[in-house]
Amino acid sequence: MKKKNFILSISLAFTKKNKKHFLIPFISILIGTMGLLVILSVIRGFNDYFVESITSFFPHILIEGSSDNSIKETEKIISVSFKEGVILKNGEFSGIMQLSSDNSGLDNFNEFIIEGKTPQDYDEIAIGKVLSDELNAEKGDTVQIFSIKNNLQPETQNYKISGIFESGMYQYDSSFILNKGDDLHWTAIYLKNPLKADDYIKNIEGNAVTWTEMNTTFTSAIAVNEFFAVIISLFVLVIAGFGIMNSTLFSVLTRKREISILSSLGFTYRQTSLIFIIQSFLISISGIIFGLLIGFLVLAIIQNIQIPLPSDVFYIKYLPVKTHLSDILLTVSIEIGISMIFSVLPARRAGKIDPMDVLKSE
Amino acid sequence: MNSILKCENIKFSYGKTEVLSDLNFSVNTPSITGIKGPSGSGKTTLFGILSGLLNPDAGKVYLNEIDIYKNYKNKILARKKIGLVFQNYNLIRELTVFQNIQIVEDLVRNNRFKIEEILEKMNISDLKSRYPDQLSIGQRQRVAIARALCGNPSVILADEPTGSVDPSNKKNILELFLHIKKVGIPVIISSHDQTTFEFCDKVFSINEKLLMEEYT
Structure with missing residues (x-):
């Protein structure tokens, strides 16, 4: 354990010990990330297809x-x-x-x-x-x-x-x-x-x-597509956020003894809360990394098997997929942001635990 | 002479039950002070108040002339500068012996005592990679004392430190407190065990919510 990293070390130790309790939020973040990546990539695939089809033919x-x-x-x-x-x-x-x-x-x-x-x-x-x-x-x-x-x-x-x-x-x-x-x-x-x-x-x-003014139907459709993609993804992410909130609260409530010990040693409210925020961050990052990996795997499968689209509804033969770096960054930022926001509230409870209550009853 | 730890007119009640009434007490020199009293007499409550963990209903607590309940900053400072040793060790199970001690060193940024030296002195060097659950009761208490010492405390408060250990370990632990006194750190021990008080320079008893000097 290196100096100044003691808060991170405690977070890691707590997370390692309680990894079973974080399985559900981990899976929900994994699914949220994977879903967001796949949805954004498919929407982006459609959008890019439409934009490319319009702009390669029609003057800009x-x-x-x-x-x-x-x-x-x-x-x-x-x-x-x-x-x-x-x-x-x-x-x-x-x-x-x-x-x-x-x-x-x-x-x-x-x-x-x-x-x-x-x-x-x-x-x-x-x-x-x-x-x-x-x-x-x-x-x-x-x-x-x-x-x-x-x-x-x-x-x-x-x-x-x-x-x-x-x-x-x-x-x-x-x-x-x-x-x-x-x-x-x-x-x-x-x-x-x-x-x-x-x-x-x-x-x-x-x-x-x-070309956008001349093709307002399509450009509006693209904007609507993106809007609904973001809305759907946000719902998925908010659910993942509640998962993080529950597990952080659970972690805080089951660690009253440790929180009290740390308080008695001189840890401030902020330092104690930070332990649990970092814990949530670690779970989120793991979920995001695995979610991205599985998301890329799903996208590679979609591209390889070429899922056919009904020709009477779509003019494109196969489900288009295109991943932009900005979509990945957006996915990661939204996931981290949501998990941080949802972990702060329960983590703050850690700072409010009265150390004497626990140490005395011990 | 400036006092290291002093409390003035401390009052504390749990609801309507008064536990401490107008309690005055001070430690001025590196010594071992015993606090005597039966279970439920308020010893742990007093230690909570002295260590910045429990706000008294009235009265002041000074550590090195600083009013520890004046603000949150002082309270945190007091918690860092007071080494607490509990009967049940209160070690963090997920951290190794070394990590349990090092969090205090990192938090307090102590330069006086080196962890390795403390482990050596406490005779627990070979246990540093173990987790608390892998230690005997006596070893756990040594680690708890090492952790308290690592923060270079102004005073060590030990609440029933020998309450759970066997007689041979009890003597070893009390000898450690004698050693701590020699390096210039006062120790206050609460207990209801007579053997413990044989190592004390001064003994007080909590009696009828008041602290009375019993003998020196």
Whole structure:
């Protein structure tokens, strides 16, 4: 036992002796940590999947007209325009959003083409995979697109399907078509970090919009996901906190004799309480370490066995999992914080025990 | 002469039952003082009051001229500077002999006595890695005395220190107190055993809630 560590040594000795009593709080913290890590990783997996699917396809910032705004960390800039319409084939029809660009802009979508190629001529289009399945349309087929011109006159035009694309987002794959156009009203910017789009847009002059504003349904869903994940996890953690509270109180009540001895030796209220707070901390840390280890094991299993998701509900085939360091740090901090808060109250009782009551009755 | 430990007009009651009434007492020199009295006469209560563990209803207790019940800080200081030895040793079962003694050394930051030297003097060096439950009753009491001594106390209060030990161990323990007196630390022993008082320089008896000097 080294000098100055006497409080820690007493805590360790007490914990070692009473390890059976701490089994339940240890398990509850372990489950809480593991659950929190798995929940956060799955939610993060979904979120990252959605964000990546949206931002790899859809421009991160759209500025009306041609723009000379210089944004740091710009990956590429293309010109685009959008027009709503209806696509018709063999009596089947569906509402669509036409995303038009020039050849260099359309090359940006090459990576999503799963069959054929991006449109090379003005009478060619690429359609999403879901839309192609719905219309039973294949590469080389001809479709009609009905739309409203700028002068509010309706127009109908025939297009040949040059390719089928798959972005990973149901919204795009079921309603977007790509075609070649000249009259491009928007400057589309792709950033190295799309999550910073809302920060950059503040400095842009003119009419500009970010991918988050254009996809509020998804960004709101992500925010709701995270909110519920935190709420569920907090419930789990509060239960673990009560476990710690009970075991600390039990420990204090069964150690009246030792507390009295320490008081008679000159330990202050604070030093005596600290012994039990450290004890709770040791249990929490053990529970957190084992919880993280088992949590990582569970995540590795989920990733390896690839749990399938129902295709009529989810557009993703398998349950996505992604763990961020910030999630681990958040899990550990919340766990330690809660166990400390819940252990302080019963530990303070240790300082209130009258040493004479116990020593006299001994 | 300044007193090492002094109490003035101490009163204490458990509910309506008065245990100590207007009690005065002081220790000025390194000596062994015996407190005599039957069970329930208030000896342990008096020791609790003298050691900063039990607030008296009235009166003052001074350790090295400091009023130990003036504030919490003084009370803690008194507990550190008074070596308590109980009849039932009050060792912490989860700590080894060495750890039981070292917590006091670390707490008080004593530089006067080295643990190894004390263990040597108490003849318990070879027991330092053992736990209290692995010791005999006599050995436990030696460890308790070693722990009290390790804090470099101004005074040692021993409440029935020989109450649970056999006659041969009793003599050894009382000789230890004689040794402690020689190094300049006064010892106050409460007991109802006549042999103990043969080692005392002065004996008081608690009688009718008062402390009376019986003989010197």
